[in-house]
């Protein structure tokens with residue numbers, strides 16, 4: 001049992017599925033189908049997906065669906081790629097799901113993970129957003145296509161640069177490192193200024209990031225989407 005969810009490779013607990021566009025990172029603005037799996041043991045205090053794990057936000061029902069049913073639904077929208085997210089999707093065995101999407105339907109697969117658990121399945125793209133509650137596994141750092149650091153405090157950039165270097169991200173690595181304001185602080189000039197200074201002084205892979213889909217309210221235009229939870233009141 002992880003994050004309050006029994007894992008079952010043949011039927012995944014689903015928080016929501018929807019068709020929208022990728023609002024972050026290198027694939028910003030591209031049409032994507034999202035599969036948000038239920039369950040996460042990390043309990044970040046500012047989580048905007050608390051409906052996937054927090055008892056006070058848990059929906060009345062968490063349906064379980066087979067990989068084939070999910071792949072069939074995704075294929076109907078003809079997305080450019082499918083984003084598997086959560087919660088923390090890597091608490092589940094993702095191999096049957098990526099097989100159904102890739103081999104069964106010819107869909108490209110993207111993963112959004114904290115990196116706290118080893119990655120199963122086959123992915124065309126991996127976004128790793130590390131969290132302090134459980135530092136990322138070195139194999140996940142090696143597999144990452146891009147990094148997303150949530151800047152929630154003045155020391156966040158320095159902390160994560162140091163941690164990712166220790167975990168094997170080479171100093172001359174060109175993989176982008178996106179610096180995102182933690183969303184409840186997205187108008188905090190201190191946090192935004194910190195990101196701006198970090199990009200100006202570090203240059204290279206460091207980039208200022210944003211959750212553009214939230215400005216557009218793009219995800220909620222699909223009736224299948226469940227609205228974001230507010231930050232968790234811990």
Ligand code: SF4
Pocket residue numbers: 040041042043044046047048049050052086087088114131
């Ligand atoms: S932010 Fe991500 S890793 Fe943290 S509790 Fe929420 S779903 Fe889990």
